[in-house]
Amino acid sequence: MKCDIILAGVGGQGILSIATILGAAALRENLHLKQAEVHGMSQRGGDVMSCLRLSSDPIASDLIPTGKADLIVALEPMEALRHIGWLSPAGRVVTSTVPFVNIPTYPDTARILDTLGKLPNVTAFDMEQVAKEKATLRASNMVLLGAASPYIDLSPEKIEAGIQAVFGPKGEKMVETNIAAFRAGRETALSL
Amino acid sequence: MNENKPTDHSASKVMKLLLGDEALALGAINAGLSGAYAYPGTPSTEILEFVQANPTARERGLHSHWSSNEKTAVEEALGMSFCGKRSMVSMKHVGLNVAADAFVNSAMTGANGGMLVISADDPSMHSSQNEQDSRFYARFAMTPCLEPSNQQEAYDMAAYGFGLSERLRIPVMVRLVTRLSHSRAQVATEPEAAAENTLSYPQNPRQWVLMPGNSRVRYRELIADREKMEQESVESPFNRLSQGSDNSLGIIASGIAYNYVMECFPQGCPFPVLKISQYPLPKKLISELFAKVDRVMVAEEGQPVIEEMLRGLLDTPSRPVLGKLDGHLPRTGELTPDSVMEALVKAVPSLRAGSVEAPAASSLQAELKDLVVARPPALCQGCGHRDVYAALTAAMKMYEAPKVFGDIGCYTLGWLSPFNAIDTCLDMGASITMAKGAADAGQHPSVAIIGDSTFTHSGMTGLLDAVNEDTPMTVIISDNLTTGMTGGQDSQGTGKLEQICLGLGVDPAHLHTIDSLPKTVEEMKSLFLSEFEHKGLSVIVARRECIQTARRHAKKA
Numbered sequence A: 001m002k003c004d005i006i007l008a009g010v011g012g013q014g015i016l017s018i019a020t021i022l023g024a025a026a027l028r029e030n031l032h033l034k035q036a037e038v039h040g041m042s043q044r045g046g047d048v049m050s051c052l053r054l055s056s057d058p059i060a061s062d063l064i065p066t067g068k069a070d071l072i073v074a075l076e077p078m079e080a081l082r083h084i085g086w087l088s089p090a091g092r093v094v095t096s097t098v099p100f101v102n103i104p105t106y107p108d109t110a111r112i113l114d115t116l117g118k119l120p121n122v123t124a125f126d127m128e129q130v131a132k133e134k135a136t137l138r139a140s141n142m143v144l145l146g147a148a149s150p151y152i153d154l155s156p157e158k159i160e161a162g163i164q165a166v167f168g169p170k171g172e173k174m175v176e177t178n179i180a181a182f183r184a185g186r187e188t189a190l191s192l
Numbered sequence B: 001m002n003e004n005k006p007t008d009h010s011a012s013k014v015m016k017l018l019l020g021d022e023a024l025a026l027g028a029i030n031a032g033l034s035g036a037y038a039y040p041g042t043p044s045t046e047i048l049e050f051v052q053a054n055p056t057a058r059e060r061g062l063h064s065h066w067s068s069n070e071k072t073a074v075e076e077a078l079g080m081s082f083c084g085k086r087s088m089v090s091m092k093h094v095g096l097n098v099a100a101d102a103f104v105n106s107a108m109t110g111a112n113g114g115m116l117v118i119s120a121d122d123p124s125m126h127s128s129q130n131e132q133d134s135r136f137y138a139r140f141a142m143t144p145c146l147e148p149s150n151q152q153e154a155y156d157m158a159a160y161g162f163g164l165s166e167r168l169r170i171p172v173m174v175r176l177v178t179r180l181s182h183s184r185a186q187v188a189t190e191p192e193a194a195a196e197n198t199l200s201y202p203q204n205p206r207q208w209v210l211m212p213g214n215s216r217v218r219y220r221e222l223i224a225d226r227e228k229m230e231q232e233s234v235e236s237p238f239n240r241l242s243q244g245s246d247n248s249l250g251i252i253a254s255g256i257a258y259n260y261v262m263e264c265f266p267q268g269c270p271f272p273v274l275k276i277s278q279y280p281l282p283k284k285l286i287s288e289l290f291a292k293v294d295r296v297m298v299a300e301e302g303q304p305v306i307e308e309m310l311r312g313l314l315d316t317p318s319r320p321v322l323g324k325l326d327g328h329l330p331r332t333g334e335l336t337p338d339s340v341m342e343a344l345v346k347a348v349p350s351l352r353a354g355s356v357e358a359p360a361a362s363s364l365q366a367e368l369k370d371l372v373v374a375r376p377p378a379l380c381q382g383c384g385h386r387d388v389y390a391a392l393t394a395a396m397k398m399y400e401a402p403k404v405f406g407d408i409g410c411y412t413l414g415w416l417s418p419f420n421a422i423d424t425c426l427d428m429g430a431s432i433t434m435a436k437g438a439a440d441a442g443q444h445p446s447v448a449i450i451g452d453s454t455f456t457h458s459g460m461t462g463l464l465d466a467v468n469e470d471t472p473m474t475v476i477i478s479d480n481l482t483t484g485m486t487g488g489q490d491s492q493g494t495g496k497l498e499q500i501c502l503g504l505g506v507d508p509a510h511l512h513t514i515d516s517l518p519k520t521v522e523e524m525k526s527l528f529l530s531e532f533e534h535k536g537l538s539v540i541v542a543r544r545e546c547i548q549t550a551r552r553h554a555k556k557a
Helices: A015-027 A077-082 A110-116 A127-134 A137-150 A155-172 A170-192 B020-030 B045-053 B054-058 B070-082 B091-096 B100-109 B135-141 B151-168 B213-235 B257-263 B283-292 B305-311 B338-346 B362-368 B384-396 B412-415 B430-440 B451-470 B497-504 B518-532 B547-556
Strands: A002-010 A032-036 A047-055 A070-074 A087-096 A122-125 B014-019 B033-039 B086-092 B115-121 B172-177 B183-189 B241-242 B250-254 B273-276 B298-300 B403-405 B444-449 B474-479 B511-515 B537-543
Touching: A002 A015, A002 A077, A015 A032, A015 A047, A015 A137, A015 A155, A015 B014, A015 B183, A047 A077, A070 A077, A070 A137, A077 A087, A077 A110, A110 A122, A110 B070, A110 B362, A110 B384, A122 A127, A122 A137, A122 A170, A127 A137, A127 A170, A137 A170, A137 B020, B014 B020, B014 B151, B020 B033, B020 B045, B020 B086, B020 B115, B020 B151, B020 B172, B020 B183, B033 B045, B033 B070, B033 B213, B045 B054, B045 B086, B070 B086, B070 B091, B070 B100, B086 B091, B091 B100, B091 B115, B100 B115, B100 B135, B100 B213, B115 B151, B135 B172, B135 B305, B151 B172, B151 B213, B183 B257, B213 B283, B241 B283, B241 B511, B250 B257, B250 B283, B257 B298, B257 B338, B273 B283, B273 B298, B298 B305, B298 B338, B384 B412, B384 B444, B384 B474, B384 B518, B384 B537, B403 B430, B412 B444, B412 B451, B430 B444, B430 B451, B430 B474, B444 B451, B451 B474, B451 B497, B451 B537, B474 B518, B497 B511, B497 B537, B511 B518, B518 B537
Parallel strands: A002 A070, A070 A087, A087 A122, B033 B086, B086 B115, B115 B172, B250 B273, B250 B298, B403 B444, B444 B474, B474 B537, B511 B537
Antiparallel strands: A002 A047, A032 A047, A032 B183, B014 B183, B241 B273
16 A cells, blocks of 8 residues: 655645644554654745655655655645646545635635646535535635545544544544544535 | 663563654663653654653653743753652754753753753754754764664663663763654553652762863763773664675664665664764774674764764775765765665666666656656734734835844744745754844944844844844834744744843834734834834834634634
């Protein structure tokens, strides 16, 4: 098993918690894992990216080579496109369609979505909407994790155990909300 | 603990998912650490934060308070080492510049208890002003240097480094880089922490008093010790020469670059590889490699330290050397598996055979150009620095050529639009001293803007210079009650800034405190304007808690 994932978003959106949860799940499965992220300046509203590598064999590099990622998982469509060079020929993009506009130069969203649509394997929907309906807006990142989960070789139960492990210290209510968001994201992705 | 044996990762170990920074910190705790010292700086901050949160460290009461700056931190750690206990001090690469006096001279005093000086480099400047390579400092000070290539080595090197430091009686540098500091992997860890050292004093007390007579003796010993240090590097479990089936090329790969080389050869590397993770360089192993191969490629993260040594001034190595200086690898920025692969293909074109399919997006490249735009970081909404800059830029409009000297912190983002408010950013504390130099040159208004943590790090001494000459300049301390950019660590001057300024001799009539809020922007602007017209030194403390820490405090309450 090998799964190389690029996680992308804007600082503060919560992509690093996705990495933490998958990490906790992978550790239970005795998989090898490397997860590189950038802290500091970019976390102040800039673009953030994390490389997450899961494998049954030892992993050499903390960074994923370009053109080799199995998945690009993004909370924001332009950020999905920013890292599209990493995607392998058979790779898939899972992204929210909701733009995060914190710059005056943000391009035309319709053109971004149109370009994403030209890729062979894309799962794209309004994750904020699903989060609002089934959990809370703040759990949009768990909707994204749910939407990506069918393409990650870890059972949904194991990922939910990861959610439990990460949100457990914040209370049972937090865990329930995030698992609900995760399940809603997974169902939506599978129904597309 | 102190033997040169590779660490045993047997079943008694506990597997943990750790950042490189955290692995090193836990390794140190488990090796009997007594005190950790640091000033926050990306990518090193998580080292001390880990010690602060670790249950064993808390139970033992291990020192883990933030220091005022990197120099005070190194000296505090050396004081602990003097007393025979194991200490570590961590900082980002440019922090080592601040600590350089203490660090370089600590090689002269030597260590008593094991001491690790951890410097985390930031190639590609993700969150830094330069790409300097800490290995130069280790070479300059003549200390050993460890450079882990992965999280497990970061963990193992703590215990090993303490042992090395105690064997050689010298502080040992550990060089990290961003991609190791901030990357997680599973690490096999000891279930329990070893006992701390007991209090004991140096066997060579003269050496700790660096008066010329003592220093001359010690310096000769330090030079003589290089041989022992090099022998340690030759025998190090972290340096190893592996054989290959193809001797047309040999590869020297140091630290994290080793991983990128290995990534290029999933089926195993056909060329001999010398992995370097301990310095001084093991000349014997390098000679063995040179004797075996036709050409040598050097892959190292950061500046071409090893490569320059191999080439020498006249660039006459016994075998051709390929690396950053001849364009095989990029001279700037961090390495990637791609740049290493490209270099290997340049050197051995046949490696391109069986090359990969085009990436999924290769047909979209033209469209992407104007669809993906830069998203620079920005000050948070609700940040007090925003209101300070709103007032400052409004006040500046009254002058023809105002100059604002900036500093290091979140407020450096004030250079970006919409504020475009600062003219310089050099190093920690330089706002005040550069504003002073500019005022000395006749600049008016000459304004310094500095954060609270940066002020106590390196701004206070410069302010004394301005006090002593009553320099006509205005210092704005934008106090958010924390060290914001690195994630909200305690700031050493919180609650003391006005007293510090008064203590340094700032005229109470020109020391003002004001809240930095949207509703006080006009008031701040008037205050700035009136102090710009004062023909002497003014200090204005503009205060509002960082929105990030305020949210955290609200959640806790």
